[in-house]
Amino acid sequence: MIPFKLSEELIAQVEQLIEEKKDTVLLELLEELHYADLAEIIDELNLDEATYIIKLLDSEKTSDILTEVDDDIREKILENLSAKEIAEEIDELDTDDAADIISELPEERKQEVISELEDKEHAKEIVELLRYDEDSAGGLMAKELVKVNENWNVLTCVKEMRKQAEEVTRVHSIYVVDDDDILKGRLSLKDLLTTSTRTNISDVYIPKVDYVNVGDKAEDVAKVMSKYDLEAIPVVDEMKRLVGRITIDDIVDVIREEAEKDYQLAAGITQDVEADDSIWQLTRARLPWLFLGLLGGIGAAAIMEGFDKMLESYSILFFFTPLIAAMAGNVGVQSSAIIVQGLANDDIKGSINNRLWKEMLLAMLNGIALAIILFIVVAIWKNDPIAALAISASLVVVIIVAGIIGTFIPLFLDKRGIDPAIATGPFITTSNDIFGILIYFLIAKLIIGI
């Protein structure tokens, strides 16, 4: 396959054709492209051009495009469309995508669009999905699925399935329910095709079926599906009634978003921002963490001032504060990152004490190795073994403390039900800077004896 590659020439060509209103040529050019590629093109156009294309192409294609374009761009395009036009797009979408788009609309627009939906059954299902939290199984699931009643025979089942399958893009499993819609099990396509048509479903279905509850967290659904290698999972309500189905492609998005969020938090960025977001959005995501760093720095300055008697004879101690702060920060980030990742993967078992012991041992080994190098450098450079000893001995202690703090804080936050990912990045570096510098001067003072 020659992968689609967005080029400036293509964008220029599309813009030219829009300007000259050459609709036939434009349609010919765009028709061949996948909706995900079209979304990339639209992301690069200005609002009027984007709206022009959305109105030009038919809604079967544009509805899919809308699900793929950037959030900000979708918001603006939808503002340019009438409620009826939006409803036409929504009518083409599966219930999960439809609900996602409607939920982004302003409250009164929502009502308008819903009342314009043509397929009332579809509308009812979308409204149901709007009730669920977007980070829950209910928020991820679609209503489209293939289900059969345990009391049917294979013949009825095949007939009904054909009807249902029309609406379902990909059939992963056929779910079996009872008269009350309660999930009983699943059927394999293979069994269905090789069984006599008069057999009862209740005699052939597999009663063992994985499922999630409608209120389960999206993150947990992702864990279950990827652990058990599932491509789709049914969702049940509090009464175990089958209410929807989640497919693996939605889970791929959840996994990506989770990873990006953790990555951004580790880098000191809140909220879900992208390189192309506005300066204002980026500032809101970054400034609070920088402010935290500023406070930490002022704290560190205050601590250093408290030790200013050492300035005269041991000014070298002050030259090494950035080193101490950097090492404390680095070790803290390393140990917290390993714990945060382990927690995310459910890999952290056993007691907190064992973890802390292990990290302490590890930090001690690393600290001693680094301290030996530092001692040699400073002793030779300054010809002052006492200062060299003071600096390198306190480096060992600082590294051990930083490792323990980096291990303990995410574990503690996790136990308290707080996302441990906030403990990586600026939070840990700032607190480790302060503790590191304080410990450093205290130990140095002890060794030097001033």
Place this chain on the structure above:
Amino acid sequence: MIPFKLSEELIAQVEQLIEEKKDTVLLELLEELHYADLAEIIDELNLDEATYIIKLLDSEKTSDILTEVDDDIREKILENLSAKEIAEEIDELDTDDAADIISELPEERKQEVISELEDKEHAKEIVELLRYDEDSAGGLMAKELVKVNENWNVLTCVKEMRKQAEEVTRVHSIYVVDDDDILKGRLSLKDLLTTSTRTNISDVYIPKVDYVNVGDKAEDVAKVMSKYDLEAIPVVDEMKRLVGRITIDDIVDVIREEAEKDYQLAAGITQDVEADDSIWQLTRARLPWLFLGLLGGIGAAAIMEGFDKMLESYSILFFFTPLIAAMAGNVGVQSSAIIVQGLANDDIKGSINNRLWKEMLLAMLNGIALAIILFIVVAIWKNDPIAALAISASLVVVIIVAGIIGTFIPLFLDKRGIDPAIATGPFITTSNDIFGILIYFLIAKLIIGI
């Protein structure tokens, strides 16, 4: 579903039953569990207990368990098994998982195990897969797939498909090839079921089919599959012959691993380590980055010594070096993280210059906001507006430079074909520490005029 939860009681119970050799009770207990859950149990047992369980359960289940346990534990268990026993496990696995496990064995063991494989066709396919790089499409794909010849009619096709489908766990698509095995297109199950049995396949297949080349990078396959929401994709060789198929569950693993690698690099951890790895493995992954930080700290100390004339009258400048270093580091990490993430998602378009301008503007805004606060604090605290001005003015410059370095380095590395993720974390914080402190003292000196 009541999710499986690994408990210390369960582990204790299993260990007890192994010790007492109560095989029947043990089998009864373990039979009900999913292989992924059994793998979690085995991860917690000692080697003898783990081997005991692998030998107890039948190879249909243990083969799947082996694909799920920790790499280190699998390695040790396999050392405890004979080549014949390993071959029995491999015989049960799909070609992709089989090749993954065999590729981890020592060279001569590999040969032994392969020669013990019972199914020679299977063995041939596994050997073929062993040739491919593990980070390529060839390394991800399995040989199991359903393919039909374009010259067959629907009836032959259905018969052949049934045969092939026995070996394929999940049928996603039926691929259509010509007599030379060259990929021509795909067939939908739905069409197949609704077409007359004498129709020729060439009349009904869909010629448009996404595919990847056997040498494509795993990362790129992941991008294509998640962009186009594919659940499986065929793999072709240089002659466009169909050679395998990649399914979405393997891609989920690729996405997870990519994200974890980037996250670890940002935290200053090389290699793929986990919280449960040995202290030696963790040290090897962490110490090099700490050493880099140490060098940076020594550099910073040398710079500060160069400005030691200011110590007497403006010792306050030295108290604020940790603040300057921390801010330079934080800003650098923030801007590099956004760029690295944008590059990973193919979101970074347009010129480097525009990016740098934007980052400069952003850093300036953030810098000025923080500098105002800092100025007020220092001016009041020290009653020295000149020192306050020197510190806060240089903070602005340091933040701007840090932002530019953080933006430029990953973009530069990416252009050079180097993974930009190494530019986040210690690499950027260390270089920003040094540059930051140097700029800080130079500007302070200029303003104070010593």
